[in-house]
Amino acid sequence: xxxxxxxxxxxxxxxxxxxxxxxxxxxxxxxxxxxxxxxxxxxxxxxxxxxxxxxxxxxxxxxxxxxxxxxxxxxxxxxxxxxxxxxxxxxxxxxxxxxxxxxxxxxxxxxxxxxxxxxxxxxxxxxxxxxxxxxxxxxxxxxxxxxxxxxxxxxxxxxxxxxxxxxxxxxxxxxxxxxxxxxxxxxxxxxxxxxxxxxxxxxxxxxxxxxxxxxxxxxxxxxxxxxxxxxxxxxxxxxxxxxxxxxxxxxxxxxxxxxxxxxxxxxxxxxxxxxx
Numbered sequence: 001x002x003x004x005x006x007x008x009x010x011x012x013x014x015x016x017x018x019x020x021x022x023x024x025x026x027x028x029x030x031x032x033x034x035x036x037x038x039x040x041x042x043x044x045x046x047x048x049x050x051x052x053x054x055x056x057x058x059x060x061x062x063x064x065x066x067x068x069x070x071x072x073x074x075x076x077x078x079x080x081x082x083x084x085x086x087x088x089x090x091x092x093x094x095x096x097x098x099x100x101x102x103x104x105x106x107x108x109x110x111x112x113x114x115x116x117x118x119x120x121x122x123x124x125x126x127x128x129x130x131x132x133x134x135x136x137x138x139x140x141x142x143x144x145x146x147x148x149x150x151x152x153x154x155x156x157x158x159x160x161x162x163x164x165x166x167x168x169x170x171x172x173x174x175x176x177x178x179x180x181x182x183x184x185x186x187x188x189x190x191x192x193x194x195x196x197x198x199x200x201x202x203x204x205x206x207x208x209x210x211x212x213x214x215x216x217x218x219x220x221x222x223x224x225x226x227x228x229x230x231x232x233x234x235x236x237x238x239x240x241x242x243x244x245x246x247x248x249x250x251x252x253x254x255x256x257x258x259x260x261x262x263x264x265x266x267x268x269x270x271x272x273x274x275x276x
Contacts, residue, residue, distance in 0.1 A: 028172025040249035044264035062100030069245020165216035191229030
């Protein structure tokens with residue numbers, strides 16, 4: 001089945017009337033920290049007082065359960081009039097949904113693209129979301145069936161693209177953006193986040209070390225006319241807090257927390273403009 005045929009297969013939209021804004025976090029390739037950005041953006045949004053949901057749509061490599069320390073938890077299932085609905089797990093005020101809640105953490109998810117897409121659609125449709133201001137969707141990397149399903153089945157308010165400064169990451173970003181800009185998809189791209197942008201050591205707090213190169217985010221921003229909305233530095237604490245199940249954006253102080261607060265504020269401002 002061609003991409004064109006798959007696009008036409010998913011014309012019927014998923015209705016989520018209680019969700020105001022749906023934002024996809026995408027990347028052209030794996031390993032750029034997309035899930036870290038999604039988790040911390042959701043956390044920063046939640047700290048502003050808005051109602052947030054975070055959906056782990058990376059069916060083949062779910063990481064949200066680990067990043068929120070809910071690996072062994074299972075969502076409750078309610079049954080009414082013969083229909084079963086899922087109640088998202090809630091942590092730090094964020095409603096969480098991941099395929100990782102339904103499979104063994106040591107088990108590999110081996111599904112063909114159409115089956116994986118069908119399972120994901122069912123999760124969206126059969127979940128009791130309640131009132132949500134921002135639903136953040138952590139997409140799988142690349143441009144596969146799942147990305148096509150999400151972009152076609154949901155009314156997305158926009159997408160944020162995550163990259164690193166490396167040329168190999170920038171090349172794959174173009175493919176992801178081209179998919180989102182297709183005529184039958186047309187998802188607004190809110191901006192680019194350059195992750196692992198630079199490193200600041202404690203010994204030289206006023207000096208930036210560009211470990212993965214410099215200016216890559218600016219280059220792709222200018223080339224594709226998409227704003228560069230954040231540069232997130234490399235920091236060991238980002239990994240440590242993620243592994244500990246408490247995203248760094250939940251903290252009140254520190255450069256990284258400030259970066260995610262700024263990103264959350266920018267997102268809120270942009271979506272308010274769209275509503276006017």
